[in-house]
Amino acid sequence: MTAPQPTAVGVAPVVRGPIGVDGFWQPRRFAFWMLIFLLANGAFSVISMFYQGSRVVPTATILGIVVWAAYTAIPLLFFHSLDLFQQHPPLGYVLAFAWGGLGALYLAIPANGAINSIVAKTTGSQDWAPAIAGPTTEELLKYLGVILLVLIARTQFRTILSVVAIGAVVGLGFQVIEDLDYTVNTAISIGSPNEVVPVLLTLAFRGIVSGLWSHALLTSISAFGLGWFLVHKHKPLAQRLAVAAGAYALAWLGHFFWNSPLLRTGNPYLDALTHGLPMLLVGYLIWRLAGREEAGYLTGLADTYVDQELITADERKALASLRYRRHLHKEAKKTYGRKAARRYRTLQRRQLHLVLQYGQHGPGGRTGQAALEVQLARADFAAKTGVPDLASARTTAAASV
Template identity: 45%
Template sequence: MLVLLLNGLYAVGQLLGVGFRVMPVAALLGLAAWALYTLAFVAVFRAMDLLDQHPPAGYVLAFAWGGLAAPHLAMPANHAIQSLAAKFVSPEFAAVWGPALAGPITEEFVKLAGVMLLILTARNQFRTELSVLIVGAMTGLGFQVVENLNYTLRSAMNFPSESQVLPVLGDLLTRGLLSGLWTHAAFTAVASYGLALFLFRRDRTRAQRVGMAVLCFALAWAMHFVWNSPWMEDWFSDDLAGLALLLLAKGLPVLLAVALIWRAATLETGAYLHATAASLVPERDLLRDDEWLRLGSPLARWRVRRDVGRAYGRRARRLKARLQRHQLRLVLKAGMFGRGPRTARHERAIRRLRARLDAIFPDVDCLCR
């Protein structure tokens, strides 16, 4: 894994080196734009308490695999498949359909391979379906960001005018805002859900679990195929509005499928957290009844933080957020290791934060119920 990551890092470094030599402004703006784009995704994941499923190193490795190793492995395979399409059908066919034929096969496989490697490396860290999905989403996000940076630099080099800003803004609009919610992060999350079903649906036979994993991979492949294909391009005009409508027509079904999968994974994760907390964290000063009920709902916990912030200000919201995160980490670690030294830090933090909230905002818990 380390060798593949280093090879990918070298390839990305070469790309950036060429970009800074030829188009320094575009390279700098593109790097900054896609870095901020990544941070926006991470902020959303953090706000929904999704990043508490694993240590930070797990997400760094997932993002690095998606952004460094996966493109390095997929690129030669993509070229080979498109060359075969040109040879056995025609160059025109390969130019139009090559991305749809090559990308879904190679890219979905190598991204999912990274998720599988991380699961094999730290199997004990993966206790819920959501823990697999968020790693898949981070892997896909890494691929998405590096691919977008690559396209940004190439479009800047081939831009018809001398502007180094317009191609960056154009790619950020089309590849970021209009495409960001339903491309690689979504595809890999769908494929990773198959792995989650294989790992955790022990009530099913092995053949059924393998079938569910294959079905999810096939769904991710089909989404990617349709996204890369020229289908529906004739339905819309060639201007920016037509492009936006085309991307929405292709992307909204993907977003709907991902939302349904995330909903199912959240329900499974909630059931696991409730059962774990009931058996291993019975103390009501650590986890009150209303907090126990919201363990399985990231959106419900976010609403509580929002209401606390509106009523008592940012300080109270930050304290409530820290309290919730320590509670979630306590339950997750108790499920992995049992109660002991690994959970004691979170127990102390919960009691300390609870005391601070009660002292500064005595009726804050009434608001949360």
């Protein structure tokens, strides 16, 4: 076992010791059954809603399901490329997506209708109703889903990024199923015999033009505050609550601005950019902060628990930087080809998994199995390239010049 090394700023990393890990299958916890109950009700409500729509516009409904399912694969592949799915087991992400698409959505629909009606009667106009109803109900319900998942599997969430990742998937679930609902409703309202056009129009605007700054981004912003609250337990309670409330307020205000008539030009595509880009900038900063905290956490764990044979100094640097991980992957591809690069990517993911296992379980048990998987992945890469790692390859190449 190697001794802890200084970080890039010269300060020894703070390592939160292994505390075991809760899975997301927790039938002994009330939060688990509350989530299941609400998901069951949501599934019945949402499926019934789309069944009724399919009786009116069957082609648009079926095509919409296919289109939005394919659309969902794009952000999921992006999350996979960022190694976000290493944060939790698959069940956690399934429950998160289901809460967003079933639980939160089925509760939000009647709540939005009630608030829209109240605002319209109070102000005599519908202009501001979506700006008040949408963020008030939808952001709260998505956020409550993240809280429920934290209560179910408490020790799964050991970094800010782990909470931000689950929040993004909750938002993605809400976003995709809501977009499918809009697709069906648009096809019904248009009443055209051509049911393909409404699907394509909804995909163009809600999927492509406004998809980047929709619910997945908003929920990840609010989840950042919850993650900060959970991770920084050494901070004063008032400060932790302030950060959590501030992040939630940012998500609420972003949603409010998006739905509001403020600064509207009449061009929906231009308005989408002017209202969406500020949220995208905030989201980028939030994710960057979460990534920096994650980098320090991973580096601290690796330096405390993991031997150099499993993760070299060069590879430890890659743990703290997604950009450097990609750089090493490209280097492997350029030097040894596509197949070797895939094997090196497998090695990188298994190293990340190993470090997270140390954080959750400590030495032994599952961690021993994860260490063996790293050794096998390195041997597989060496069998293809003749070198165990890229640093050795550089040394060999330099010596031969």
